[in-house]
Every structure is written in C-alpha cells, then in structure tokens.
Amino acid sequence: MVKKDWKEQLGIVYSTNPSFGKNDGEETVRETVEARKQLLRVELDKRNGKPATLVTDFQGSDDELKELAKTLKVKCGAGGSSRDGEILVQGDFRIKIASLLEEMGYKVKRINFK
Numbered sequence: 501m502v503k504k505d506w507k508e509q510l511g512i513v514y515s516t517n518p519s520f521g522k523n524d525g526e527e528t529v530r531e532t533v534e535a536r537k538q539l540l541r542v543e544l545d546k547r548n549g550k551p552a553t554l555v556t557d558f559q560g561s562d563d564e565l566k567e568l569a570k571t572l573k574v575k576c577g578a579g580g581s582s583r584d585g586e587i588l589v590q591g592d593f594r595i596k597i598a599s600l601l602e603e604m605g606y607k608v609k610r611i612n613f614k
Contacts, residue, residue: 531559532559532560532561532564533559533560534605535604535605535606536605536606536607537607538557538558538559538606538607539557539606539607539608539609540555540556540557540558540601540606540607540608540609541554541555541556541557541608541609541611542554542555542594542597542598542601542608542609542610542611543556543594543610543611543612544592544594544611544612545588547588547590550590551591551592552580552588552589552590552591552592553576553588553589553591553592553593553594553597554586554587554588555572555586555587555588555589555597555601556585556586556587557585558585558586558587559585562583565582565583565585565587566582568582568587568604569581569582569587569589571600572587572589572593572597572600572601573589575596575600576589576591576593576596576597578590578591578593594610594612594613595613598610598613
C-alpha cells in the first residue's frame with residue numbers, strides 16, 4: 501500500500517533537482533492477494549460531522565479496489581469513494597459491509613462495533 505501524505509513533504513522548501521517528485525513514468529504495480537488471505541478493517545469514521553463507513557487495508561490493483569467499492573456502494577445504496585487501498589461509503593453500514601465482505605471471502609476485523 502503506497503500512500504503519499506502531504507505531511508511528508510513539509511520539510512522540503514525548494515529543490516533544484518528538476519525531476520524531484522516525479523516517477524519518470526514508472527507505475528507502482530500492486531500485487532493482488534487472494535480474498536481469503538486479506539484482512540480488511542471496517543470502522544466508523546466521521547466526515548464533516550456525518551457518519552461514514554471506512555474499509556481499509558485492501559491489497560490489490562486500483563481497478564479491483566474500484567470494483568469492490570462499486571459493489572459495496574450498490575449493495576448499501578449509498579455514495580462514496582475509493583483510493584489508496586481505502587473504500588469510503590457514506591453512512592453507517594458497518595454491519596452490512598462486514599457481512600458482505602465475509603460472504604465474498606474476505607477476513608474482516610470489526611472496529612468500533614457495539
């Protein structure tokens with residue numbers, strides 16, 4: 501899982517290197533891991549004061565992540581987004597999403613469940 505955080509770049513004021521921060525056309529290819537070998541975390545998050553269900557620790561390509569996110573959003577009837585190995589579904593759908601992921605063969609770690 502590759503994350504680019506703006507906080508990591510705070511110490512850099514200026515660089516004279518013209519290729520600083522560029523990948524030179526290299527894409528990072530994520531290795532796809534089987535569903536039964538992945539442990540996904542399902543937790544409640546607050547975005548702008550509204551509840552959102554967050555699924556993290558997905559290991560696979562961006563296309564697979566988008567496909568899984570689309571499936572979860574359709575099953576929940578809600579909007580959301582996906583990027584950097586994380587899926588965000590608007591609303592509190594922790595129980596429903598956890599059961600859907602388990603049916604798909606993923607291992608689920610439930611966080612903040614009552």
